[in-house]
Amino acid sequence: MTRHEATAQIIAAQQAKGIKWTEIAARVGHSPAWTTAALLGQHAMSAPEAAAATEALGLGPEVALALQSFPMRGSLEDPVPTDATIYRFYELIQVYGPTIKALIHEEFGDGIMSAIDFSMDIERVPDPKGDRVKVTLNGKFLEYKKF
Amino acid sequence: MTRHEATAQIIAAQQAKGIKWTEIAARVGHSPAWTTAALLGQHAMSAPEAAAATEALGLGPEVALALQSFPMRGSLEDPVPTDATIYRFYELIQVYGPTIKALIHEEFGDGIMSAIDFSMDIERVPDPKGDRVKVTLNGKFLEYKKF
Amino acid sequence: MTRHEATAQIIAAQQAKGIKWTEIAARVGHSPAWTTAALLGQHAMSAPEAAAATEALGLGPEVALALQSFPMRGSLEDPVPTDATIYRFYELIQVYGPTIKALIHEEFGDGIMSAIDFSMDIERVPDPKGDRVKVTLNGKFLEYKKF
């Protein structure tokens, strides 16, 4: 079973069982963001994590095995995403990309925010004018090494 | 003076004067992220904001006028950014795009995080294993209206 | 059943039964534009809406379930559409895009017309020189928030 096939079965099972991503994450023992990304084919799980996830979804051992493989990362069909919910984040890079770069360099010097030593959190912030989505990206600063 | 010419003068003046983006932001009265984005050609300033910014940078009234124009947004030369500091954010969308979508829908229903009614903050988080970059994205949830 | 498979079954059923999109919309209780877009895989229906739609089309509960999933939006195979009926709308953006932007900014200030808090209507306007297609786009103005 390829990783793509496993992802398709996972999405189908999640919808059919009506189980929430956050519930599966609780069972797996990681954050909703990491767990959902792993289930959608972007991270490799350990054997116990994969077992917990597939048990929650009612899926078999081949899916659990596939979840432990190292995935070929990348989940967009096109360089520019077409789905509005995802596109807005691409738009933020179009508007704020050089700003983020300028402010990171100003504060830290030449380097990057790691996308590997990284965590992400998505929260709902109640607001009388309409609740807000708060996404926190947290990555280690990595300095360009001179050599 | 076009907006692009104004941006080029602003970058040159900022480097020549050695003034920080955060200092200009303090003078303009907005966050570093919004102010830097405006100065890099992505937002329109009010007349007083533009005056404060150009005074801080030692630039003339044509730049101030240009800063008040509505910019054609978009700051990447290619659909996929090549600069490593910016690319890492694009990579996050490749890895976490569908995850963000799934978790927003699970929590809020069908809709998006607004990139217009939106704010962003970049912080340094001290950490003994290496300081971290924390980027907070905060946008109003907008629900798809059925009609 | 994936959303794509559901869409394929819906199109086949609509043609085989000869039922009009507007008739299904009337049964679903929404406008033809919203309903057709949902049936073509671009919006999520509620359970009763999905039930009404699949009943009208003579399709089963798996299709109804799929219609309630949050779709990955985007219906064009290529960035530039090739079908003439759809292309003409892309051409309008090529010709009028900056004009629309200039007039929205002139009237409202810096911001956008929402594509989320949005409705659309398509009408036939009788005309002795040839009937006309009238498409009305109606979206909430969203002002760029300074922060």
Next chain:
Amino acid sequence: MTRHEATAQIIAAQQAKGIKWTEIAARVGHSPAWTTAALLGQHAMSAPEAAAATEALGLGPEVALALQSFPMRGSLEDPVPTDATIYRFYELIQVYGPTIKALIHEEFGDGIMSAIDFSMDIERVPDPKGDRVKVTLNGKFLEYKKF
């Protein structure tokens, strides 16, 4: 003077004089949408129209001459626009393109909405929950001729 140079002068003059596109349109005698599109390099003006426009903008006869040339249409730098205000209209085609096609065919048969025998109107619709942008597209239905 090329058409591109004329457009650049027009944008600069419009901003410097602080004259509104709608005011120029009133002087030219056409709608704001058509006039602005012509001034932004997408339509050819007659000699009197060009004279009225350049007079309003305080520009010389070479600009007026350029405005009478037949422009090479197309105003987007990339196939997918990056500016948020313009992008939302592209997004509407991604979401509603096949829907518009289906409803036009259902109502009129096989054919298109003309983008040539066409008019457009942009209005502000007051709304207590936030004013709305209403864009009306009105084009002659053209039936595919069998031959």
Next chain:
Amino acid sequence: MTRHEATAQIIAAQQAKGIKWTEIAARVGHSPAWTTAALLGQHAMSAPEAAAATEALGLGPEVALALQSFPMRGSLEDPVPTDATIYRFYELIQVYGPTIKALIHEEFGDGIMSAIDFSMDIERVPDPKGDRVKVTLNGKFLEYKKF
């Protein structure tokens, strides 16, 4: 049966039976160009036309039904065609596109040759130095309407 499946069956049947496109066109009652385009998935047929075509090809009623659907037009796999016979026509646009535009505008004013109210004819012109292909494109001139 989707339109693509119908097209595949039609091509297979045409080759297997050895029937000419021009013969099918004669039975359908339209020109070879229109009829072949319809059979290759680019036009919608009426019920009698579809019946005549499928009878000529020995195909069943599902193909006839599919031929009556409104196709998603566009028959090239890539924006630039790779097949030499088709590419030469693309090359003509590369070489003569602005020339055609200049001469149409000079003769008719601002507007286009319709690709909808349009007919095409392909003829063999005997020539002692080698027979020639003559392709005649005939479309209604559509004038850009000022509004």
Next chain:
Amino acid sequence: MTRHEATAQIIAAQQAKGIKWTEIAARVGHSPAWTTAALLGQHAMSAPEAAAATEALGLGPEVALALQSFPMRGSLEDPVPTDATIYRFYELIQVYGPTIKALIHEEFGDGIMSAIDFSMDIERVPDPKGDRVKVTLNGKFLEYKKF
């Protein structure tokens, strides 16, 4: 003087003098289509042809020299043209490309219509329902040689 600079001067002179492409063609002694394409940078002229053209346009000998150079052909800025008048011809290839191929092969066997041993004519066809543009493409059939 590069060929591009010569083309720019020619377009400017043609507009400033108000001379028609067809008039220049008559002086050059070739068809309007060939002459206009040459003047727009797509064909090489002989010395007498270039002299006649530049005399008609009131341009100097450097332009005449440039007109005799072998141009790098290709006049579209993008693979898919954005100008509506030119795009319609691209659309015809999208709709009729495989049809043209099928009918050429059916009539002539395996080969192409030459785009080199080729002529083109653009005519106005009066029609009470609206005059028509008639474009005739005439190219030698070239048979694929087996070897």
Next chain:
Amino acid sequence: MTRHEATAQIIAAQQAKGIKWTEIAARVGHSPAWTTAALLGQHAMSAPEAAAATEALGLGPEVALALQSFPMRGSLEDPVPTDATIYRFYELIQVYGPTIKALIHEEFGDGIMSAIDFSMDIERVPDPKGDRVKVTLNGKFLEYKKF
């Protein structure tokens, strides 16, 4: 059987039988280059040629029929080939394209080397420093006709 399916069967049979392309070519009666190109889906064979080829490969009459169809030419999956052996020829066009153009024009005047009235030969040239591949391209010069 589509042409693509025939090509797949041919490649499989050629490998399974261990028969050389040059041997099949000898049986078909054409050069290795033409014959291999035809077998790989780029040329149409006559009935006897197709019979000889399929007999050599041990394939059935449906493959022979498919080999007689006029193929949609073009064998690269991407505009720029990725396979090293094929890429080197693309690289030659990147390095020598304008050189070939300049030398053809200098020797012959304005025109092209035909890719239709064309033959190709691939030889092994023994060389003590390492044998060499010699590819000879031979095409009729076609002069641009003025009209």
Next chain:
Amino acid sequence: MTRHEATAQIIAAQQAKGIKWTEIAARVGHSPAWTTAALLGQHAMSAPEAAAATEALGLGPEVALALQSFPMRGSLEDPVPTDATIYRFYELIQVYGPTIKALIHEEFGDGIMSAIDFSMDIERVPDPKGDRVKVTLNGKFLEYKKF
């Protein structure tokens, strides 16, 4: 002086002086193909070669210096060339690319024809039915090394 500027001066001088590429090649002491490619910015010359070339063209020492720089190779503006004379060679790769690969592998085993240890020759082959262009590509076979 950049290499691009040198190339532009060389092309202008070659046209203004009416000197042939083959004549310059004779003076430089290399083949027309190599010399022309070098002059068009694709190869580095030695000092004496550059001196001979610039003397023949009447150009100064800065051009000679630029000709000795190592150029950034690649002479096409787009991945797919638009000029017909160059495009035909791209078309040959589309048609014969996998054929060349198959025949090289059959004769030599796994490897490539070098584009570095390579020479090219362009000849005119008289033919009563029309003279022919003969392009000979000659590159060392390089075998993939197993390691």
Next chain:
Amino acid sequence: MTRHEATAQIIAAQQAKGIKWTEIAARVGHSPAWTTAALLGQHAMSAPEAAAATEALGLGPEVALALQSFPMRGSLEDPVPTDATIYRFYELIQVYGPTIKALIHEEFGDGIMSAIDFSMDIERVPDPKGDRVKVTLNGKFLEYKKF
């Protein structure tokens, strides 16, 4: 069995058996890099190599046969890889491409590092601050031949 199918079976078998790439390489008798690339569809094996590999993986003779075919090289789905582990190497070309070119030319003169007469090694370098990946690329220098 196509090479792609063989690759899919190999990946599945490698995961199911839990055998390491380096172990298979030891059995095949080549380096891990060459062997893994061959198993992933990028190199042709000899019959004994293919037998050793398929025996190690528990796969049948059709896979062994496919492993001996000359593959169409190229393993990225897009010109720019999306997987982070692979992308970093692409990023290195973006940052160091012209540097590598400059230093090779400075040391060796005009030429390239061969990707054919080439070997690669991947090692783990222990480091108290975190182990390091060391990738050694070793290719024969090939000098551009003047001709």
Next chain:
Amino acid sequence: MTRHEATAQIIAAQQAKGIKWTEIAARVGHSPAWTTAALLGQHAMSAPEAAAATEALGLGPEVALALQSFPMRGSLEDPVPTDATIYRFYELIQVYGPTIKALIHEEFGDGIMSAIDFSMDIERVPDPKGDRVKVTLNGKFLEYKKF
């Protein structure tokens, strides 16, 4: 002075003075690879490093200032490089990308080789069959953090 302008001056000065990149690197006090990359616009230098570099090149303080700015990284004009010396490295990713990924994961687990905490070395390896280019890439392994 923009970073691009500084790079252009540096390349011109390096060629005019005939100073080697490795000599400048020795003066700057870093490796040839890092120094050349910085001089070609891909890294930020400290003030003393920039002073040493510009002194070696005979350039002024504005260049030294520009060298201290944080560059927008990315040095390829197109996603796929066209220069042969650079392309070969891109080809290596096409052939060995998934292999490198597989072997890194097998040895280290899920993660990447850092392109930030990274060094590179280019050496000449004498070889009687032709000297070789040895490029060593050395980056810290970064493990994907679960969160």
